[in-house]
Amino acid sequence: MSPLRIAIAGASGRMGRMLIEATLREEGAVLASAFDRPGTTFIGRDAGELSGSATGVLITDDSRAAIAAADCVIDFTRPEGTLAHLAIARELGKAMVIGTTGFSTTEKETIAAAAQTIPVVFAPNMAVGVNAVFKLLEVAARILNDGYDVEVIEAHHRFKVDAPSGTALRMGEVVARELGRDLEMCAIYGREGVTGERKAETIGFSTIRGGDVVGDHTVLFAGIGERIEITHKSGSRMPYASGSLRAARFLAGRSSGLFDMQDVLGLR
């Protein structure tokens, strides 16, 4: 069988570098191309340079040519970049794994529309452990149900541009769905001043940004006389990259459809 050809978008970013390293290690996959936006320092340099291994693949700013050379694009950039790459992937009939976070509702609808013609895995967190936590949250919410206040706390590095994290929002969605609530109606994003007493049906979000924290998430169920905390801590970005390659393999041979890591991991 011919190897799965992978294109990495945002190649010189934190995740881009990790994805190049993971692709080079992945059996049955090859790094077909690596690209970044025009003006980025690493254009024209070897894609392996940032992780210390020569690949012969140069980072290009020609996104169309890079996508054309691959079977699947893995994209961890910014919403506007991802949507531009998605339009090209759709036109060329290529699969796409999207890890970017911070999309608006309308932008998410654009992704869903594209997935009617190409296969897409779109997930705020590709790590197996985080996806296991989503399942644990369903169970916890089902059992605890009433009488526990739900708060989601997340911490990330100082460079992160969106808040709350996509993972924190998904955790909130998972718990809200299980409790029969609509997150859009019950989410509280930070508190300040005289807020009044906490309303029972709300789900609160707290965001910490600092240093090089890779990504920590806790969901707190606070009752009277007891507290339950479900926590995931990332020590490395490699689990996100490995999960993305697993997602790319999952898409091989599919013609269209919108999936997330729960589908990839068979957790539905």
Ligand SMILES: NC(=O)C1=CN([C@@H]2O[C@H](COP(=O)(O)OP(=O)(O)OC[C@H]3O[C@@H](n4cnc5c(N)ncnc54)[C@H](OP(=O)(O)O)[C@@H]3O)[C@@H](O)[C@H]2O)C=CC1
């Ligand atoms: N789903 C998951 O498992 C995970 C998701 N993420 C998400 O992935 C995204 C990227 O994170 P991270 O790697 O830390 O970010 P970085 O800022 O380190 O990297 C982003 C890369 O994308 C490029 N880029 C920025 N804007 C555009 C654009 N408009 N068009 C094309 N390329 C662009 C950047 O180029 P330049 O340097 O020139 O700005 C850079 O190379 C974030 O949304 C983050 O939340 C992160 C980790 C795990």
Ligand SMILES: O=C(O)C1=N[C@H](C(=O)O)C[C@H](O)C1
């Ligand atoms: O920006 C990051 O770094 C991360 N972003 C994702 C998110 O917003 O949930 C996933 C992970 O937490 C790292």
